[in-house]
Amino acid sequence: MEKYNKDNISKLLLFKELLEKQTEFIDKHELDQFSNEEEFNHFISNENNLPLDEHGFIDYKKIEEDEEI
Amino acid sequence: MSKNIQEVFNLIREGNKNAFLELNINLRIFMNLNPKIGEITRIYNHYHINDYTREEINSQIILIIIENILASNKLDEMKNWTELKWYSKRITKNLIDEYFRKKTREGKIFESIDSYEFNDDGEMISKQFEGGVNVDVIDYELEYAKLFKEVSRLMSPKCRDLFELVIKGISSDEVLEVLNNLGHTVRDKKNLASTKEKCKKKLIKEVRVHNNYSEWEDIFKMS
Numbered sequence: 001m002e003k004y005n006k007d008n009i010s011k012l013l014l015f016k017e018l019l020e021k022q023t024e025f026i027d028k029h030e031l032d033q034f035s036n037e038e039e040f041n042h043f044i045s046n047e048n049n050l051p052l053d054e055h056g057f058i059d060y061k062k063i064e065e066d067e068e069i
Numbered sequence: 070m071s072k073n074i075q076e077v078f079n080l081i082r083e084g085n086k087n088a089f090l091e092l093n094i095n096l097r098i099f100m101n102l103n104p105k106i107g108e109i110t111r112i113y114n115h116y117h118i119n120d121y122t123r124e125e126i127n128s129q130i131i132l133i134i135i136e137n138i139l140a141s142n143k144l145d146e147m148k149n150w151t152e153l154k155w156y157s158k159r160i161t162k163n164l165i166d167e168y169f170r171k172k173t174r175e176g177k178i179f180e181s182i183d184s185y186e187f188n189d190d191g192e193m194i195s196k197q198f199e200g201g202v203n204v205d206v207i208d209y210e211l212e213y214a215k216l217f218k219e220v221s222r223l224m225s226p227k228c229r230d231l232f233e234l235v236i237k238g239i240s241s242d243e244v245l246e247v248l249n250n251l252g253h254t255v256r257d258k259k260n261l262a263s264t265k266e267k268c269k270k271k272l273i274k275e276v277r278v279h280n281n282y283s284e285w286e287d288i289f290k291m292s
Contacts, residue, residue, distance in 0.1 A: 008136075008139055008140040011084075011139055011140075012132070012135065012136060012139065012140075013273065015089065015132070015135050015139070016132060018086060018089060019089075019093065019128065019131055019132065019135075022086075022089065022090050022093050023093065023097070023128075025090070026090075026093060026094055026097050031094045031097070032094065032097035032098050032100070032101045032106075032107075033098075033101065033103075033106065034098055034106070035105075035106055037095075037150055040094070040095075040098065053087050055072070055076075055080070055087070055088070056072065057072075057087035057088060057090065057091045058087060058090055058091070058094075059087055060086045060087050060089075060090040061086050061087060064086070
């Protein structure tokens with residue numbers, strides 16, 4: 001696979017845009033404040049109102065859609 | 070329960086924004102401004118890197134990792150978030166080296182830090198990256214050279230010459246002089262800045278008119 005073909009560059013540009021939006025989201029919700037993975041996972045599972053998806057990830061897409069409404 | 074890092078990578082390859090957020094959060098924890106939490110911050114503190122440069126490097130670290138997830142098999146053997154932490158610290162060190170090399174070229178500093186190595190506490194040691202981490206040494210300059218080669222094909226001659234000069238880190242005055250010597254008309258610094266912006270916009274447009282962009286964008290929006 002050629003690493004830097006145009007498809008990959010296109011994807012990288014989209015992720016770059018998303019990175020900026022998500023970094024603001026992380027700052028806003030102080031999601032970078034955990035000392036270890038266990039503490040983060042505990043927060044995600046028990047101590048907040050952030051929606052989760054089927055994989056147990058914070059459902060950023062849902063949040064984004066809710067914000068659009 | 071801890072998530073399997075390869076599962077996260079696979080979902081990112083499919084354009085899953087939630088998986089990308091999971092990765093982003095984990096990396097941002099390493100970059101936390103509190104040095105007790107942010108191991109990468111401890112590295113910045115050790116090298117006295119200013120806030121603006123930290124943020125620039127932080128974004129580059131995440132993008133390099135994303136590039137390697139999307140477009141290479143370099144991280145296929147990575148087993149857990151601890152390995153990712155080591156990997157991101159290694160990228161940090163290389164980017165800091167590159168930052169100082171660039172500053173040296175600009176004549177702003179007079180010492181080399183090429184031989185420095187450090188441990189978790191920011192103490193200088195040697196060979197600290199050895200052992201336990203099964204990830205190849207990342208060759209940034211080569212990778213970026215390849216990227217640049219691919220991207221430069223999409224640019225006009227004027228833009229290509231301009232970007233080649235800009236990434237060399239030379240002053241605006243020198244860029245202006247060389248561009249005019251090459252036969253491109255760029256009147257002054259203001260005109261240079263607007264030319265850079267136009268080139269960037271044209272490049273993004275050029276990339277996006279390419280074949281599969283819309284298809285991928287749809288997948289990205291839906292996932």
